[in-house]
Amino acid sequence: MDAASVNTHKQECDYPSAKVLTALQQLLERQYSSDSFTYQLFPATKKGENYIGIVYRVSINLNTSFGIRFSNLILKMAPRNSTRRKQFFIRPCFQREALAYEEFLPMIDRFQCSKGLPEEYRFHEYAKCFYTSTNALEEVIFLEDLSAQQFVVFDRFDDFQFEHIALVMRTYAKLHAVSFAIKDQQPEALHKFRNIQDIFLQHKNDSNLNIYFEGLKRSALACLELKNDEYRKILSTFFERPFFEIFSDLIDGNKGEPYAVLCHGDCWNNNLMFKLKDTNAVTMRLLDWQLLRYSSPISDLMYFIFTCTTRKFRKAHYEDALNVYYEELIRHINRLGSNPLKLFPREKFDKELKNRGALALLFVMIVLPIITLKSEDVPDLDKLSEQADAGKLKNLMDSGLLCEGNLHEYSQRMHDVIIDCIHFGYIY
Structure with missing residues (x-):
C-alpha cells in the first residue's frame, strides 16, 4: 500500500462509520423533531490532546419558525485501527x-x-450525555459541547x-x-x-x-x-x-x-x-x-x-x-x-x-x-x-x-x- 493509500485508509478509520452517523441522525431527529436541520463535523481536539478517542464537534444548523439558529454537540468515537485499539x-x-x-x-x-x-x-x-454505544468497532458517545457554554x-x-x-x-x-x-x-x-x-x-x-x-x-x-x-x-x-x-x-x-x-x-x-x-x-x-x-x-x-x-x-x-x-x-x-x-x-x-x-x-x-x-x-x-x-x-x-x-x-x-x-x- 503506498503512502497516499495509507493516509486515505487512516482518514476513513478516523471518520465516523455509517452506523455512527445513523445514530447521530436519529439523535438529532429526536432532539429537533419539529425543525429541519443540517450538520457538519469538525475535529474538536488538536493533535496530542486526546489519545483514547477521536473527537468531533457536530455543528448543527437549525431552520426553525423563529429563523436560523445554531447548536453544537460532541461526538467521541473509538478508533477502528485494530493495533491501536x-x-x-x-x-x-x-x-x-x-x-x-x-x-x-x-x-x-x-x-x-x-x-x-x-x-x-x-x-x-x-457533561450531559445524550447517547452511548458499546457495539464493537462502533463505540461512540454523544455529549453536550461545553465550549458552547464558554468552558x-x-x-x-x-x-x-x-x-x-x-x-x-x-x-x-x-x-x-x-x-x-x-x-x-x-x-x-x-x-x-x-x-x-x-x-x-x-x-x-x-x-x-x-x-x-x-x-x-x-x-x-x-x-x-x-x-x-x-x-x-x-x-x-x-x-x-x-x-x-x-x-x-x-x-x-x-x-x-x-x-x-x-x-x-x-x-x-x-x-x-x-x-x-x-x-x-x-x-x-x-x-x-x-x-x-x-x-x-x-x-x-x-x-x-x-x-x-x-x-x-x-x-x-x-x-x-x-x-x-x-x-x-x-x-x-x-x-x-x-x-x-x-x-x-x-x-x-x-x-x-x-x-x-x-x-x-x-x-x-x-x-x-x-x-x-x-x-x-x-x-x-x-x-x-x-x-x-x-x-x-x-x-x-x-x-x-x-x-x-x-x-x-x-x-x-x-x-x-x-x-x-x-x-x-x-x-x-
Whole structure:
C-alpha cells in the first residue's frame, strides 16, 4: 500500500462509520423533531490532546419558525485501527466511560436529588450525555459541547492558580463524598462498581506493557543527579518490585476498604474545563470517565496534584489544597445525611495519604511525557501502536513520547515529584 493509500485508509478509520452517523441522525431527529436541520463535523481536539478517542464537534444548523439558529454537540468515537485499539485499551475504556454515563453518574445524581439538595450543592460537574454505544468497532458517545457554554481547557503549559486547584479539590471532594454516603446508606447500590477491575490491571500480564513500564522506572531514576545518592537508593528500593505489583497494592480498592470510593481516574489538565461566571467566580466540569475506578480517593488527588502543579506550587500550597479537599468532603457527606467523622476521619485520611501517596509518582511516570509533549512532537498513534505491539518500546525515547522538545521539562518535573514524594514520606 503506498503512502497516499495509507493516509486515505487512516482518514476513513478516523471518520465516523455509517452506523455512527445513523445514530447521530436519529439523535438529532429526536432532539429537533419539529425543525429541519443540517450538520457538519469538525475535529474538536488538536493533535496530542486526546489519545483514547477521536473527537468531533457536530455543528448543527437549525431552520426553525423563529429563523436560523445554531447548536453544537460532541461526538467521541473509538478508533477502528485494530493495533491501536489493543495497545491503548480502546474498547475497555469506552465500555468504562459508557458505564459512567449510563449508570454511575445517573445513580449519584438520583441519590443527591433524593436528599433534596439544590443543584449548586450537588456534584454535577460533568457533561450531559445524550447517547452511548458499546457495539464493537462502533463505540461512540454523544455529549453536550461545553465550549458552547464558554468552558475552556486550561493551557497545560501555564501554571494553575490556587483558585483553580481549590475548585478541582472541592469538586473531587463532592464526587467522593457521594460514594461514601451511598456505601453508608445503600451499600448494595455500589456492589457492581466495587467489582470493576482497574483498566491498567486488566493488562498486567501483557509482556510488552511490562517491559515499557519497567523502562519508565529507568527514565525516572535517570532524572536524579548522581550527587543525589541517598534519593537514588530510596527510589531504587521502591522500584525493586515489578511495576504492576507496586501499582496493584496501591490502586486496588478492595485492598483499601473501608475507604475506597468511585474515582474519576484520569485527573490531568486536558480533562478539566473551566468557566468564569458573571460573578467572577469560576466553575468547572470533569471530562473523560474512561478510567473510572474503585479505589482510594487518594488516587484522584495524587494524580491531579502531582501531574498538574509544580514543586514551587506544592511547597506553597500543598497542605492548603488537601485541607480544602477534606473540609468540602466533610461538608458534603454531612449534606447527604451521613457522619463523615465515622466514615473517613481526618487521621484516617492522613494515614491513607502516607499509605498510598506513592501513586503520585506512578501516575506521573505514565502521563508526564504526554503532558509535556508539544503538539508538533506528538508521534503518530497508529505507528506507535504498531511499535508497541512488536515489542519495540523499551523506553520513552523509543516511543517518541520523550524527545528533544520535552526532555528538559520532563526531567525537571520528574525530579521534583520524586523529591517531594520522598520528603512527604510516600516513598521510603
